[in-house]
Amino acid sequence: MSLVGPEVHTPTLLYLDGVSVSFDGFKAIDGLSLVVDETELRCVIGPNGAGKTTMMDIITGRTRPDTGRVEYADGVDLTRCDESEIANLGIGRKFQKPTVFEHHTVDDNLELALAGRRSVAASLRFALGPEDRDRIDELLATVNLRGLRHRLAGTLSHGQKQWLEIGMLLAQRPRLLLVDEPVAGMTAQETERTAELLVGLATDHAVVVVEHDMEFVRSIARKVTVLHQGRVLAEGPMSVIQDDPLVNAVYLGE
Amino acid sequence: MSESPVHGSGGPGRSPTAAVLGVALVVVSVVGVLNQAVGESSALHVPTYVVTLLGKYACYALLAVALDLVWGYLGILSLGHGAFFALGGYAMGMHLMREIGPRGVYGHPVLPDFMVFLDWKTLPWYWHGFDSFAFALVMVVLVPAALAFVFGWLAFRSRVTGVYLSIMTQALTYALMLAFFRNEMGFGGNNGLTDFKDVLGLDLQSDATRVGLFVCSTMALAAGYLLARGIVRSRLGRVVTAIRDGEGRVRSLGYRPERYKLFVFTVSAAMAGVAGALYVPQVGIINPGEFAPLSSIELVVWVAVGGRGTLHGAALGAVLVNYAKTWLTGTYPEVWLFALGAMFVVVTLVLPRGIVGLAATTRAAWARRVTGASRAPGEVVP
Amino acid sequence: MNHIIRHRHRRWLVRGLLGCVLALVGPILGATETRADFEAALAGLDARDFADKLRAIAEVARSGDPRSETVLAAMLDGRLAVTRAGGRLVVLPAEHGDAVDVRSGAPVPGLGARQTSRVRINNRLRGVLRDAIASLRLASPDRVVRLDAARALVGGVDASSLGTLRDALEAEGDAEVRGVLEVALAMAEARSDDVDTRLAAVRAMAGSLRPEVRGLLREMGDEERESDPRVRSAARDALDAIEAEVALYGHLSSLYFGVSLGSVLLLAAVGLAITFGVMGVINMAHGEMVMLGAYTTYVVQTLLPDALEISLLVALPLAFLVAGLVGVLMERGIIRHLYGRPLETLLATFGVSLVLQQTVRTVFSPLNRSVSTPQWMSGALEINPVLAFTYNRLYIIAFSIMVLLALVVLLRRTRFGLEMRAVTQNRAMASAMGIRTSRVDAMTFGLGCGIAGLAGVALSQLTNVGPNMGQAYIVDSFMVVVFGGVGNLLGTFVGAMTLGIVSKLLEPATGTVLAKILVLVSIIVFIQRRPRGLFALSGRAAEA
Incomplete structure (x- = not known):
């Protein structure tokens, strides 16, 4: 990957084609197609009910599409994988509502997320090695939670939980990061740091961000996909999208 | 919750394994000596029936620890753990029946009395092998574990959770109760298995055997406690509590929660089976009543009273509630169910973390008052 | 209206037919001399000679007087008696109460066993009395009475009363009563020496659901009891058909x-x-x-x-x-x-x-x-x-x-x-x-x-x-709710009915306990497959 320069079009990591899913007759996703490259930062925006979260559910295997192809890396058919398999393929997800393990310490949360074998037997024998400790320290520094490492995650503030979850996401060493509303509940300062973090990650990861905060999207976005009623309404650089009359009509204009 | 999140904090220079085993040994030897060596006239003498009672409590405590593993740590409220206990008990009971041999009322060389009474001519296939003590011991662990494995495999794979799962565990034990009530099942029907004579050639009525069973039960409790503690404090334990708090999140980290659940559920069932196997020779009977949904739900209250999510709390709760039961059913039999019912309500409303939690909170509050410190970190009410 | 016309029609038919054939019994409704005939015949009931009694019974029955049935029924019960003083014919009470004078219908208080002597009957008279009463009732204008009478006759008709039965059948207009009478007649004729009669009887019995018919057909299908192979095979066929029907009704039940x-x-x-x-x-x-x-x-x-x-x-x-x-x-x-x-x-x-x-x-x-x-x-x-x-x-x-x-x-x-x-x-x-x-x-x-x-x-x-x-x-109620799908009344209805019907359909084959276990186990398996029940909501909300 590092051999490929940033100007060159990098290979595709995630490929959605003609994906549809409906719940009780309601088409949540309707013929959605999306291509994400190996290193890019993609922002997905759209009004409520546009299908953003359902799209993430489909990629991570929580929801099975009725029709369409979902492929990953070298042609892995994600519709045939279950959630844990997909996670182990290197797709990490941060949920819309921060979901950390409230009765575990910050350390433990990160440790649970650390890349490694996930089997029952392995976890029964598992002992924290020196590299693991270093990695946890590194992550704590990245998400700025070093001083709180022994606190129970449940006692953290909303923004801190968001960061802990980003830390857990990184601990998995994913190739593709799906980030659902990362800056909700964060202070301006925290938001700024998150933006920096995501932009930095995008240099050697694929990052898909779903966000409502347009200011935040403007600050990080290179390429934006606008979803509306379960399909792609527009796609392109932020500057182009902002001036698209259709997009303004359904979303930005309000 | 005070125990689960903290790992590797056993304290320097103190081996918990040695400590637990040491306490168990001390209890066992003190009770043994006070029963066997101290004369009956002495005020310190412990009568044999008390020894047996303590042995029973140890079995209950082991059962409670097994349930706590599933409920307190895994978050599955099993209303059918009595079934695993009873299956272990039946496996042991079948061995004890075979041990009677030709000494039954009807004097049949092989068939237990109830089969002769039902006019059966041959031993059913599933009764073969139980004449061997070793085989019975294997079955004590294997049968409950196999049932738990099959049930759990089906339930966890299709992601049945919460109250649905609880109701299903209750239905499981209810179905087993109905089945074991049938004479055709070949487990003695309504009367169950009883009139045991001896185990490994030792008379079950003798004081020495009873003390021996008490010792076994206490050591099994200590071993079960240590096993559960080992599981809880491993990374597996942390995954398991994480599943309890957010199964979907654990899955999205790449774990397979159903396998973890299956492991813990099966281990817990095996522990319950061992508890049942030790219980049966001490009380001298096993019947389908042990499968009754009420028995299973009663043991939930032991754990709740002691404090779920803490292994020692579960054991403590089992002993305390059963002591109260022994005392009340002896003195005011009609009050027991009122008391039990009230316990359910009070514990859930007022004492969600049980006695152990109450003690911890009181201690923390007291410490705060003394030092003037703010709320201690890690003090979260679940 | 229609009902009344049919009713009149039937009465006319009875009167005409009975008048012609002079059967053993049969009320001659509306005849002017009824009263006198009845009262005259009553005296004979207490005759010393059983042959006289027999004749008197026939006359009482034929008189058509509304009191005849009561008197004959009392005689059959052994409650017909004559007062020692005055020789009045009275009906003694079944349990307690006063005896009743037959002629006047007035109660006679204070009559004990000592003041009366009972009218004695033998087995032959019992048979005749039963027939007579049955015939009276078969001719009753009340359909329910006739139906009851016909039902009472099934399996208990002997050769001597075949004629009565045939007449009643011919006079009968109601399809249901006719059906019962036909079965009763067929059961009597099944004992005939004539093969064709027996065969016809088997045919007539086909389709009847009465337990007596099944018993009789079983006998007729048996080689030791029935010599004729045609009758045997017809009886077996009829029995099979009936038993299939009984089984069907068993399922319905x-x-x-x-x-x-x-x-x-x-x-x-x-x-x-x-x-x-x-x-x-x-x-x-x-x-x-x-x-x-x-x-x-x-x-x-x-x-x-x-x-x-x-x-x-x-x-x-x-x-x-x-x-x-x-x-x-x-x-x-x-x-x-x-x-x-x-x-x-x-x-x-x-x-x-x-x-x-x-x-x-x-x-x-x-x-x-x-x-x-x-x-x-x-x-x-x-x-x-x-x-x-x-x-x-x-x-x-x-x-x-x-x-x-x-x-x-x-x-x-x-x-x-x-x-x-x-x-x-x-x-x-x-x-x-x-x-x-x-x-x-x-x-x-x-x-x-x-x-x-x-x-x-x-x-x-x-x-x-x-x-x-x-x-x-x-436990069952929770199963119903979970099975039907939570929060759905239609699901609850379907769940409850399914559970109830499946349990009861299983029970005859497996026994109550096993049926219950099977139902529980299948619901457990069902919930594994569809954790949200029969009428589950799908989609994001349901998966949360």
Whole structure:
């Protein structure tokens, strides 16, 4: 990957084609197609009910599409994988509502997320090695939670939980990061740091961000996909999208 | 919750394994000596029936620890753990029946009395092998574990959770109760298995055997406690509590929660089976009543009273509630169910973390008052 | 109108035919000399010679006097007697009361065994009397009397009375009575020496569901009893056909019991569908609410011993109130504090169930109490000899459906139903719109428990009323709700009926206990496959 320069079009990591899913007759996703490259930062925006979260559910295997192809890396058919398999393929997800393990310490949360074998037997024998400790320290520094490492995650503030979850996401060493509303509940300062973090990650990861905060999207976005009623309404650089009359009509204009 | 999140904090220079085993040994030897060596006239003498009672409590405590593993740590409220206990008990009971041999009322060389009474001519296939003590011991662990494995495999794979799962565990034990009530099942029907004579050639009525069973039960409790503690404090334990708090999140980290659940559920069932196997020779009977949904739900209250999510709390709760039961059913039999019912309500409303939690909170509050410190970190009410 | 015309027609027919054939017996209705004939014949009943008695019986029967049946029936019972003083013919009372003078119909008080001598009869006379009475009744203008008489004849006709039967058959206009008479005749003719007659008899018996017919056909199919192979094979065929039909009715009967069990489960589960399905509260004391309803019925019947017929109607609203009130108290006192903690709610309500059981044990008794069934609910609707629908179950089926419909109306058409649905769908929004959510919670829970109370009244008519009765239904009720799909009344209905019918259809083959186990196991497996029940919602909301 590092051999490929940033100007060159990098290979595709995630490929959605003609994906549809409906719940009780309601088409949540309707013929959605999306291509994400190996290193890019993609922002997905759209009004409520546009299908953003359902799209993430489909990629991570929580929801099975009725029709369409979902492929990953070298042609892995994600519709045939279950959630844990997909996670182990290197797709990490941060949920819309921060979901950390409230009765575990910050350390433990990160440790649970650390890349490694996930089997029952392995976890029964598992002992924290020196590299693991270093990695946890590194992550704590990245998400700025070093001083709180022994606190129970449940006692953290909303923004801190968001960061802990980003830390857990990184601990998995994913190739593709799906980030659902990362800056909700964060202070301006925290938001700024998150933006920096995501932009930095995008240099050697694929990052898909779903966000409502347009200011935040403007600050990080290179390429934006606008979803509306379960399909792609527009796609392109932020500057182009902002001036698209259709997009303004359904979303930005309000 | 005070125990689960903290790992590797056993304290320097103190081996918990040695400590637990040491306490168990001390209890066992003190009770043994006070029963066997101290004369009956002495005020310190412990009568044999008390020894047996303590042995029973140890079995209950082991059962409670097994349930706590599933409920307190895994978050599955099993209303059918009595079934695993009873299956272990039946496996042991079948061995004890075979041990009677030709000494039954009807004097049949092989068939237990109830089969002769039902006019059966041959031993059913599933009764073969139980004449061997070793085989019975294997079955004590294997049968409950196999049932738990099959049930759990089906339930966890299709992601049945919460109250649905609880109701299903209750239905499981209810179905087993109905089945074991049938004479055709070949487990003695309504009367169950009883009139045991001896185990490994030792008379079950003798004081020495009873003390021996008490010792076994206490050591099994200590071993079960240590096993559960080992599981809880491993990374597996942390995954398991994480599943309890957010199964979907654990899955999205790449774990397979159903396998973890299956492991813990099966281990817990095996522990319950061992508890049942030790219980049966001490009380001298096993019947389908042990499968009754009420028995299973009663043991939930032991754990709740002691404090779920803490292994020692579960054991403590089992002993305390059963002591109260022994005392009340002896003195005011009609009050027991009122008391039990009230316990359910009070514990859930007022004492969600049980006695152990109450003690911890009181201690923390007291410490705060003394030092003037703010709320201690890690003090979260679940 | 049509009925009356047919009736007249039939009477005319009887009179004409009987007049012609001069049968052994037969009332000559409307004849002027009836009275004199009757009174003259009566004297002969007490004749010394049995041949004279025989003749007198025939004359009494033929007289057509309305009193003849009473007299002959009394004679058959051995209750016809002659006073020692005065030689008056009297009918002695069956148990207690006064003897009645036959001629005047007036009571004769103070007659004891010493003052009378009974008219003696022998076996031959008994047979003749039975025939005579049957014939009289077969000619009755009342269809029900004729049907009863015809039924009584089945299997008990001997060769001597074949003629009577044939005549009655010819005179009979009612299809149902004719059917029974044909069977009775065929059973008598089946003993004929003539092969063709026997064959015809077998043909006539084909399709009859009476147990006697099956017994007879079995005999006729037996080589040791029946010499003719054609008759044997015809009898076997007929028997096979009948038994297939009996088996079919057996299934119908099972189906009825299944629907009945289903409706009981529906009653028990509908309350749960509200507390568990709509509110998401696991109420382990739901079975005890049923029990409270049943005990309310018991108390009502104990307090109003003279009003048995209306006791259930009184008990219904009371049971609803009692169980509903206990429900509201539970919600206010306990459940309210545990919303969002389903497992804790389960445990706390289980505690309440133990307390309620023990309270009933202490107040009443640990033993079962008996609740009586009013007259209007007793008995059965008999379809044919092998199929009868008991009225109590019919009423309960109807009642459960009424409760379900009432609930649907309540939920969809009333202000309370609207508020209830609003609160369960979006508590915060409902609260913001001024709905007092905590009050709605309490009322909703009370409603669910009240319906359980109603179920208790119904159950008291089917099973024992005891402290443990609630326990018997709680697991099944949860199965119904879970099976049908939570929060869905149609699902609850389908779930209850499926469970009831499948259990009862399995029972004949497997026995009660095994059927129960099989049903439980299959529901467990079903929930594995479809964790959200039959009528599950799908989509993101359902997966959350």
